[in-house]
Amino acid sequence: MNMNRRGFIKTSIAGAVGAALYGSHALAAHHGGKKRVVVVGGGIGGATTAKYIKKYDPSIDVTLIEPNPHYYTCFMSNEVLGGHRQMDSIRFDYEGLKKKGIRVVQDTVTDIDAAGQIVRTASGKTYQYDRCVVSPGVDFKYEAIPGYSKAVAESSIPHAWKAGPQTEMLRKQLEAMPDGGTFVMVPPPNPFRCPPGPYERVSQIASYFKEHKPNCKIVILDPKNKFSKFGLFMDGWKRHYGYGTDKSMITWIPADKGGKVIKIDPDTKTVHAEAGTFKADVLNIIPPQKAGAIAFKTGLTKGDWCPVDHMTFESTLKKNIHVVGDSSIASPLPKSGYAANSEAKICAAAIVSLLNGKKMPEPSWVNTCYSIIAPGDGISVAMVYAYENGKIIKVKGSGGLTGKYDPELRKREEMYAHSWFNNITADVFG
Amino acid sequence: MVKLKRLTLPVMLTVGVMGAGSALAGGVDRAAILANTCAGCHGPDGVSTGPATPSIAGLPEEYFIDVMKMFQEGERRNTIMGRIAKGYTDEEIELMAKYFAKLPHRPAAQKFDPVKAKYGKKLHEKYCEKCHEEGGRVADSSGPLAGQWKPYLQFTLDDFINGHSEVDKKMKKKLSKLIRKEGMDGVRAVLEYYASEQK
Numbered sequence: 046m047n048m049n050r051r052g053f054i055k056t057s058i059a060g061a062v063g064a065a066l067y068g069s070h071a072l073a074a075h076h077g078g079k080k081r082v083v084v085v086g087g088g089i090g091g092a093t094t095a096k097y098i099k100k101y102d103p104s105i106d107v108t109l110i111e112p113n114p115h116y117y118t119c120f121m122s123n124e125v126l127g128g129h130r131q132m133d134s135i136r137f138d139y140e141g142l143k144k145k146g147i148r149v150v151q152d153t154v155t156d157i158d159a160a161g162q163i164v165r166t167a168s169g170k171t172y173q174y175d176r177c178v179v180s181p182g183v184d185f186k187y188e189a190i191p192g193y194s195k196a197v198a199e200s201s202i203p204h205a206w207k208a209g210p211q212t213e214m215l216r217k218q219l220e221a222m223p224d225g226g227t228f229v230m231v232p233p234p235n236p237f238r239c240p241p242g243p244y245e246r247v248s249q250i251a252s253y254f255k256e257h258k259p260n261c262k263i264v265i266l267d268p269k270n271k272f273s274k275f276g277l278f279m280d281g282w283k284r285h286y287g288y289g290t291d292k293s294m295i296t297w298i299p300a301d302k303g304g305k306v307i308k309i310d311p312d313t314k315t316v317h318a319e320a321g322t323f324k325a326d327v328l329n330i331i332p333p334q335k336a337g338a339i340a341f342k343t344g345l346t347k348g349d350w351c352p353v354d355h356m357t358f359e360s361t362l363k364k365n366i367h368v369v370g371d372s373s374i375a376s377p378l379p380k381s382g383y384a385a386n387s388e389a390k391i392c393a394a395a396i397v398s399l400l401n402g403k404k405m406p407e408p409s410w411v412n413t414c415y416s417i418i419a420p421g422d423g424i425s426v427a428m429v430y431a432y433e434n435g436k437i438i439k440v441k442g443s444g445g446l447t448g449k450y451d452p453e454l455r456k457r458e459e460m461y462a463h464s465w466f467n468n469i470t471a472d473v474f475g
Numbered sequence: 476m477v478k479l480k481r482l483t484l485p486v487m488l489t490v491g492v493m494g495a496g497s498a499l500a501g502g503v504d505r506a507a508i509l510a511n512t513c514a515g516c517h518g519p520d521g522v523s524t525g526p527a528t529p530s531i532a533g534l535p536e537e538y539f540i541d542v543m544k545m546f547q548e549g550e551r552r553n554t555i556m557g558r559i560a561k562g563y564t565d566e567e568i569e570l571m572a573k574y575f576a577k578l579p580h581r582p583a584a585q586k587f588d589p590v591k592a593k594y595g596k597k598l599h600e601k602y603c604e605k606c607h608e609e610g611g612r613v614a615d616s617s618g619p620l621a622g623q624w625k626p627y628l629q630f631t632l633d634d635f636i637n638g639h640s641e642v643d644k645k646m647k648k649k650l651s652k653l654i655r656k657e658g659m660d661g662v663r664a665v666l667e668y669y670a671s672e673q674k
């Protein structure tokens with residue numbers, strides 16, 4: 046298998062990539078000797094790119110533009126919902142990046158002039174760049190679910206698919222819920238940010254109910270017939286939450302059983318689905334997703350997402366602008382934090398190589414997503430990715446899922462999940 | 476299982492393997508590209524902030540290669556490294572081994588029991604110092620034990636003891652002797668000692 050991969054890379058690197066890196070991209074213009082990179086969005090993809098550009102070449106002038114003074118990680122926000130962790134443990138600031146010499150600007154990017162290579166912000170400032178990196182995460186198609194809207198999300202029915210006030214709102218609602226109440230979740234259709242996320246959330250909330258409100262029920266109205274880590278979640282739900290029995294805390298209604306939602310009534314938190322009408326005490330709607338708004342405005346999108354070159358993450362639609370993270374089309378890499386972090390490092394290496402007229406080494410990526418089904422029961426999915434024939438590919442023989450239930454190893458995976466959280470956040474913001 | 480060695484790409488390796496900075500005159504090398512994908516779990520530059528995942532900075536080259544092979548072959552019990560290690564060719568593993576061997580090991584800031592640690596030091600000297608020299612600080616036959624995350628060392632030793640992982644025969648003998656004489660408390664005391672070595 047490796048032989049095959051080797052053969053492909055040899056030709057593709059020598060040919061296509063060599064040409065791409067040397068032919069079409071001339072050396073960057075020098076502004077007072079310094080090359081300038083502007084990064085839009087201080088989330089996982091943006092912050093990592095900024096940090097690794099500085100790490101690989103400290104002489105490059107790096108500006109990171111992000112509207113919020115703090116970043117709340119989505120990962121482990123489900124543990125906040127489960128009551129196993131506090132909000133402040135998922136909050137990070139930009140002091141670490143500032144210490145590394147990155148200029149962090151608190152502002153919102155309103156416009157990117159691709160031809161003029163200028164970024165404009167809400168406060169009226171402009172930033173010239175040699176290379177721009179865009180990592181705005183996802184936006185929501187609220188309108189896809191009649192009755193739902195941004196206003197409803199912010200006042201009473203959170204999506205909690207961007208961590209922060211939304212997470213807090215959902216946690217408070219769960220705390221206020223009576224024992225015997227019903228929590229209804231509407232997960233999104235593919236593709237979306239963090240494929241196992243909704244089901245990890247259900248697990249976490251179930252663990253909270255099991256301990257504090259054992260008569261509560263969870264109903265999932267899913268537009269899909271299958272989901273990430275399906276077998277592992279099903280097995281875990283059976284062991285912990287009676288799934289499949291008449292005492293099951295969790296009811297999962299897939300698309301082919303009428304899981305598709307027709308509309309909601311936000312005032313009564315009632316969901317009208319193909320399978321019938323469901324009245325919720327707490328309702329969580331995770332709408333269908335698309336690239337962040339600034340990507341659309343800049344003309345970086347084709348359909349809902351941004352096509353990019355898989356070696357440099359440069360947009361195939363706009364020169365000198367790179368897109369990483371959830372907004373980019375990097376499949377088979379999923380829309381995850383680990384993937385965003387991994388893509389960002391390759392993008393940083395490509396930008397440094399391009400700006401210095403150097404060869405870009407052959408890229409490599411890793412993805413892992415841990416989920417905690419119940420305290421002491423951690424699972425994961427992992428994969429190593431390589432570059433072949435101009436595309437990101439899964440390395441055959443690598444990766445896969447946690448094996449069958451082994452209590453000792455599941456405990457270890459929970460500890461390793463927490464270690465992963467500490468290490469990836471140190472890698473992004475530290 | 477026979478691994479086909481991947482050839483070195485003539486076009487990519489313009490610079491050799493470098494240390495922590497990993498940037499040379501604006502270039503990025505392939506070893507850094509590979510190694511930096513591990514940081515999400517093992518920490519930036521191979522130094523883990525814990526509480527369990529091991530630091531891999533400063534692992535001796537040979538040991539790093541051996542352990543990655545053991546993960547590939549399932550000879551070391553693991554939760555995830557088998558799935559990861561199978562993604563790399565021998566040559567890629569060698570590149571990463573060289574890269575991480577040059578990075579400085581930084582002892583983990585972790586809790587320990589000072590009384591047990593003191594006793595553990597004695598036990599270490601009697602049973603383990605011969606191969607894990609200077610209180611386990613010298614990384615030679617394995618990674619540094621001093622300052623490695625305690626849960627990781629505990630899991631690894633448990634797997635050695637229970638026969639879930641293959642281990643150096645002489646090491647196994649000493650470990651068994653320690654357990655015979657001191658019980659699992661003896662093992663725990665040694666681990667407290669390694670955790671106490673934070674300088």
Ligand SMILES: Cc1cc2nc3c(=O)[nH]c(=O)nc-3n(C[C@H](O)[C@H](O)[C@H](O)COP(=O)(O)OP(=O)(O)OC[C@H]3O[C@@H](n4cnc5c(N)ncnc54)[C@H](O)[C@@H]3O)c2cc1C
Binds near residue numbers: 338
């Ligand atoms: C509940 C949940 C659990 C998850 N768990 C995991 C997990 O266990 N493991 C994992 O790997 N991933 C997980 N993820 C996925 C992970 O959070 C995302 O994939 C990751 O954050 C993507 O990074 P990004 O840079 O694309 O977007 P983000 O991290 O969302 O960053 C985007 C940033 O851009 C900023 N921005 C947007 N527009 C502008 C603009 N116009 N100007 C300036 N700034 C702008 C935003 O303020 C934001 O800070 C989870 C997600 C959720 C929702």
